[in-house]
Amino acid sequence: MWQLFFGRRSIRRGKAPTAKTPRQCRLETIEKRQMLTAEPAHVGVVYAEDDSGSDLTPDRFEISFVGGAEGSQLKRLVISGDQDGNGFDEDDVFFDTITNIASLGALQGQGAIFRQDLSDDVGTVTFTVLDGSTDLIIDFSDFDAGERAVFTVDVDEAEYYDPSETDWNTINSGFDTITSGIEFQGSKLTATIVAPHFYDITGTDIFLNAYDAKFEGKGLELPADNHNGFVNRTAGGVVTLQQVPLPITISGTVFKDPNLNNRQDAGETGIANVTLQLWQRVGGTYQNTGHTTTTSAQGQYRFEGTWIVPGTYRVVEVQPAAPLFSVGATAGKVDGATRGASSGTDIVTDIVLLGGENSVSNDFAEALPGSLSGYVYVDLNENGVRDSGEQGIGGATVRLLDQNGNPTGRVATTSTAPGNLGYYVFNDLLPGTYGVAEVQPADYDDGQDTPGSAGGVALPPPGDRITGANIASEINAVNYNFGELVPPGTLSGYVFADRDQNCIRDSGEQGIAGVTIRLLDAGGNVIRTTTTDTNGRYHFDNLRPGT
Template sequence: FVDNNLNSFQDASELGIPNVSLELFKLENGVYLSTGHRTTTDASGDYEFGLALGLKPGTYRIVESQPVDYFSVASIPGRLNGNSSLGETVAGNPDMLTAIRVPLGDSHGTSLDFAEAEPASVSGFVYNDLNNDGSRDSGEAGIGDVEVQIVSIESISGTINRTRRTKADGSYSFEGLPPGKYRILETVQPTDYLDGKDTPGTVGGQVRGVSNSNDLLTDIRLDGGEDGVDYNFGEILPSSIAGMVYEDTDRDCVRDPLEPALEGVLIELLDANGTVVATTRTDEKGEYRFTKLTPGIYAIRETQPAGYLQGGQVAGSAGGDATLTDLITAISLGQGTNATDYDFCELRPASLSGNVFADLNEDCIFDPDEMAIEGVRIELLNSDGNIIAHTFTDSFGNYLFENLQPGLYSIRETQPTGYFQGGQMAPSGTGLTDQVDLIREIELASGQQLTQLDFCEVPPATISGFVFQDGEPILTPDGNPPNPLLGVRDGIRDSSDLPIQNVVLELRTRTGQRIPSRNALPGIYESDTLLVTTDENGYYEFRGLRPGAYHIYQVQPTGYFDGRDTAGSSFGSFAINTDDVPDQSQLNMIELLSVESATNPGSDAILMIHLMPGNHAQDNNFSEIVVLETPREKPPITPVPPIEFPKPIVEPPPATGFVTLPFERFLVI
């Protein structure tokens, strides 16, 4: 009978197998010999070696001729007269029942059965799983000429190991399989495909088997007559991601033909969980590529190359998110997608540098003989005008901002104490210098080392001199100065001259105007205009002056007559002295100043003192003269004649007593 469930019991639904041949053997002298009796099963699968054969008591064996298209399941011992067991099975031979002992008398052995199983089959496809869902959908093409192998894990008919190649439509099948447990393997991954999802099929509408490793379906239980279908191997077309790393000289993160490639940059491929699944490095063209990728969500991460600043990243042809530094995420790769242009643009660090110096010739060019200014604060501003860094000039007046991203910058100087703002200078086309202490709109390219962004400062100048009494006072009969007075004294200050303290001097412009003290360096002058007074040494000094041409007006000190004034060390300066003969240019200047009383220098001024940056015009001296009236002579004194007294008469003195003389008495002893 057909025992497809392999339980060695004929269930109600299990039919008999007709036309199966059986032969009877009898044990003779220890050997089973054919009795010559053969029979075949009827339409119900029943057979009988009946009474008509006149079988004698003895020990018998029944051998079944294996029916075509069936697999032997088991031989089943029967019953003697419906009670005791009859016959024995033979290990390894399910087509035989032996040791069937038939006793003397009317005996009837029944249920000496042979269970057979129908062959099983299994089939499926190797196909291109376009959506990689493990389900073969309409339109998903099969893949032909792929080798598939079936191997038995256990079987009622020994070890099974067969191979097939898929047809053009990707189908395969294994038929005529003995019942058992199987595994199916795709032995060689088809060319140009990646392993997809392998799906166990169904038997009678129920899933049987598991897929627990690549290209393998296992634990497929097949009973007799069962057909397993849709044991499929899904394959997917590989995808790829490619891009490049390069120096982005114009900062647009678009690769231009002349922008240099960066070789040897480490690039990592991450899966949807952020796990690194592959690494590579850029080649000599700056290119990288990840191939044979399964569809899914990926990210690309760059290790920032040494010596470069992060410029940006660009999501390529398959989309993605490029908002994070050195990382492109959410790259969705469909099957067979060759995603390109996942690029990382890098920037060579740039720098800005310059000098702060004392500009002695006011050309804002740092000449060898000009002095650097140390300790000046320099600020770096971004394109929004915000301070992003600051530094101070070194002992050479240098400042430097390095490792800068290319972009738009400004540099601002804090005006150094003790200097006038001279200007700012930038190489042509590199920045605007139209604002005080600021160089703005500096466009810095990748790797650019921009220098000579300089701030020139003007050192203040000084004018000094003395006010002094020139020599001893001059005596005149009436106390008025001689005419001409200036010829009496030379106006040259020497050791015999006396200083004059508290003399007021005022600095004027070229046109004779008073100069507000704010025009000088702050903190020097308390008055509204540039006024000084001489100290106890007669010394005066105008400090913190801008370069230019100046006049000094002296307020004539009380008690003095104006002496000869002398211009000092400044070339072209001259003093106004009444006996001097000015040249035409000097005369023009005096006449210009004398037009108005407020600017008239009189004869107490030194004019056209020219100051260069840092100059000290010395010895601009004002001499003053003291004139006194000659004292009057007293009349001569007539001497009083002496009183004449008469000569005394001398008489011999007495021996004792007084001697009386005129006017005097003497005691004579």
């Protein structure tokens, strides 16, 4: 005969506690438990023989479940009366569930009566047992820690059993309807509990007639061994389970981010061999776990293993070697939701993980700097273009300007090397807007200056400044050139009477005044005209280099 009762203490529903009544379970308030680690779970069962001397009143089982991780539930109980593990034989206890003389069971009682009373909190219960079987399987749904249950079923003991006997009366005459606590002792209790973020876990215990010691300190709401004077009519077992959290992982990518948007876009490649450190928060302070990993050829990294347990973590990137510089860090996601936060450009922190959770896309963006270069040169044809054959000017000073045109403090001196004469370069520039200013070289006149490949504006002479060069990551801006002019020259001479016809103006040879002199270019064209003075001298000044 079966009867089943479940309940929850009324205090959990906001009502005043009520006194315990027969065959009505009460449920404890669930004690506070930690989210990341689990206190032990205890599943206790007390068996009580009715001791009425017949099967008219079934025997009683009380179940209590406490502790465990947050969300723990009792999923299955197995009570086995096969005390020696050799199958049904003498001294085993078994479950008498039907009223049929042609079945196992002493006195047969009232037979099978199954009743189930469930509160809204408990869900369903399923019993699996064959009449005369030593094993009773009970499957639960929504049986939370702090809840209790009571069920009744007839339990008989096989005091004598001959497996070759076929007469039911003879067989059943060897069974005892009264199964005391000492006779139930040795039966096995198996319990399985489940919880989010933890492995399912199963444990076993053996029922004892004197069970108070094993229940002590467990917090189980179950009758004591001598409750109501049934010291030898009860047996108890308790299964203590220490849950193990499911593994967690933390992963992400270190990548080049030339557009500086702190997001890995299509075509942006990972960076290999970058070191990542894992820190864990302990007592409110982050401590280095000592565990590191390095990125793969694709820039990916992953912390995993049995050593990484649920907790709160921080990932720290060891900044890669120059010229790479940090753009930013991005907190990852767990099941599509952001978990954690960035702290600066090289840290993702406050990653709280429960068992079985995987934090992905904890990413770190890096970028390569750019450069700006050009020449200081002699612009022979004054066209503002550094043409082939126009020579650089070594030793000139060029200053780097910020986006507002102010000096940054960086200064370059143009090269004096024959193969690179007049060249200057500013390397390792963070993305931004820059300019350059030239200190006008001595012995040269100012020529035209030209912005280069990253744009900008050159001030007209005597500006010696180019501004507005937009330098992006990995961009090498070239041809920010300063053209210089050779100072103008003169051409002069005399027209004189060469008395001795030696083509040399000797002492005493008189100059001829008023002679017209024409200046020709390389093509023979007249470009200027003058006349000799009273001494026969002529003079052309402000002549640019040329023929």
